[in-house]
Amino acid sequence: MVLKMKENYDVAIVGAGTAGTYLAWLLGKQNHSVLLIDKDAKEKVGNRLDIIHFETDRVQKAGIPPFKPGDPDCIEIRDHSKVVTPDLSTEITTQAFQTIVRLSPFLQKMYKELEKEGVLLKFKSTFKELIFENDKIVGIKAEIDGKLTDIRARLVVDASGTSGIIRTGLPKDYGVETFKLGPNDVMYVLLQYIRWKNPEKPHPTKDTSHIYYLLWFGPSHTEDSAILGIGQPGSYENARLAREDFLNKVDLPPYEIYKEEKGFTPYRRPPYSLVSDGFLCIGDAAAITYPFSGHGVTATWMLDMIAAEVINDALNTEGYIN
Ligand SMILES: Cc1cc2nc3c(=O)[nH]c(=O)nc-3n(C[C@H](O)[C@H](O)[C@H](O)COP(=O)(O)OP(=O)(O)OC[C@H]3O[C@@H](n4cnc5c(N)ncnc54)[C@H](O)[C@@H]3O)c2cc1C
CATH class of the missing domain: 3.50.50.60 (FAD/NAD(P)-binding domain)
Structure with missing residues (x-):
């Protein structure tokens, strides 16, 4: 028509x-x-x-x-995710119904x-x-x-x-x-699409949130990849620094970044x-x-x-x- x-x-x-x-x-x-x-x-x-x-x-x-x-x-439809405590010691599995689009x-x-x-x-x-x-x-x-x-x-x-x-x-x-x-009304979000170099080695499972850091490993295109996302108010630089702080505290296995995105969302x-x-x-x-x-x-x-x-x-x- x-x-x-x-x-x-x-x-x-x-x-x-x-x-x-x-x-x-x-x-x-x-x-x-x-x-x-x-x-x-x-x-x-x-x-x-x-x-x-x-x-x-x-x-x-x-x-x-x-x-x-x-x-x-549609990549997948999930029924659970994980949340990690601020001291990084405990992972809690939660029911979370998410459609990955x-x-x-x-x-x-x-x-x-x-x-x-x-x-x-x-x-x-x-x-x-x-x-x-x-x-x-x-x-x-x-x-x-x-x-x-x-x-x-x-x-x-x-x-x-x-x-x-x-x-x-x-x-x-x-x-x-x-x-x-304005800058304090939005969350500046940085996304890195990452691929684990040795996916058989332990790494954060996809859909794991570190709520304390406003950082998460989201599901991505394939099983051996994830989206490392972080959001902070004020500026992209704040988000980058918070991600750096987190990465200094955790011991992640090696990964490569194959794509990056950024944007801000009202907060x-x-x-x-x-x-x-x-x-x-x-x-x-x-x-x-x-x-x-x-x-x-x-x-x-x-x-x-x-x-x-x-x-x-x-x-x-x-x-x-x-
Ligand atoms: C990095 C990031 C990750 C996110 N992840 C999620 C997520 O996983 N799940 C979720 O629910 N939300 C997420 N969000 C938030 C989500 O993206 C937005 O809330 C949602 O897309 C807003 O949709 P919208 O239609 O209001 O605006 P938009 O998608 O921005 O659409 C607005 C449209 O208006 C058009 N437009 C603007 N000005 C004019 C004009 N003068 N004339 C004609 N057209 C115009 C633009 O071209 C645009 O296409 C995320 C945001 C960011 C930044």
């Missing part, structure tokens, strides 16, 4: 990461007309992280097509699901500014297919990630806080309100992450499910922002 661009939508969502994509899917299934735009090319969205972990129970609640280990977007193939799979639900996706399309009428948001101006275009929407959703490009530019009295994320309270007239913010744009793990994906999905119900009621109410 080839969908054509219209001038009016029920919902315009800015940002086709995990937050915007999931909400678009829910609203598309409810037969609302939805436009989802992203400034990046389709194949580039989600490339900033390779492997990402989702909480399996929340994936199931979210109702998305199930993950199958061996598919391009490859982010980019997952998003590409979801884009196909969105198209089936009639959602219009526009990539290389950038939000520019809000359109107001009588002091209320009634749409967005965006550069779409290289052209500055006015799009009217009954609801505009900011799912633009840590920049919160729409939320942070709202009028101060619009009802949603406009703070930007502060979300705005007191995520909604205002014709506006909603979700995902990193709304600083929604689980407090201990810093995981953001399913944290937002659980809120998206509630939001989709409320949006459905509002859009089916005569007179709601037309």
Whole structure:
């Protein structure tokens, strides 16, 4: 089905990461007309992280097509992990249901699901500014297919990630806080994809957390590899120093680093309100992450499910922002 661009939508969502994509899917299934735009090319969205972990129970609640280990977007589904005490003396096995996902193939799979639900996706399309009428948001101006275009929407959703490009530019009295994320509002995360040189020798099992150091050995591509991750507030340098401190204390067997990634994830309270007239913010744009793990994906999905119900009621109410 080839969908054509219209001038009016029920919902315009800015940002086709995990937050915007999931909400678009829910609203598309409810037969609302939805436009989802992203400034990046389709194949580039989600490339900033390779492997990402989702909480399996929340994936199931979210109702998305199930993950199958061996598919391009799913490495494995795990049921336990280990936590090490601060003095490094004791390992405790905990029940932890995690789905180990490859982010980019997952998003590409979801884009196909969105198209089936009639959602219009526009990539290389950038939000520019809000359109107001009588002091209320009634749409967005965006550069779409290289052209500055006015799009009217009954609801505009900011799912633009840590920049919160729409939320942070709202009028101060619009009802949603406009703070930007500063260095002490985020966790700077360094990831090293490592391969044990002698995998037969004892080494930290994958999915072992040193919570005291905010450091973990996460599952990676293969059995003989792991992701050595660390997060610290303030700066990447803080994270690097904390990792150095940890590595000076433990005696790890030799390994090689075959890939590195870094990024930051919100680590502060979300705005007191995520909604205002014709506006909603979700995902990193709304600083929604689980407090201990810093995981953001399913944290937002659980809120998206509630939001989709409320949006459905509002859009089916005569007179709601037309
Ligand atoms: C190193 C690291 C590891 C992590 N690991 C995990 C994990 O294992 N599990 C987990 O749940 N979470 C993890 N997180 C957090 C998780 O990645 C985020 O919470 C989640 O990806 C946020 O999704 P989002 O859709 O809100 O934002 P994003 O994925 O950032 O998507 C926002 C999109 O908006 C687009 N955009 C921005 N501005 C504009 C504009 N002006 N116009 C149009 N489009 C625009 C961007 O191109 C982008 O594609 C990790 C974070 C980091 C940094």
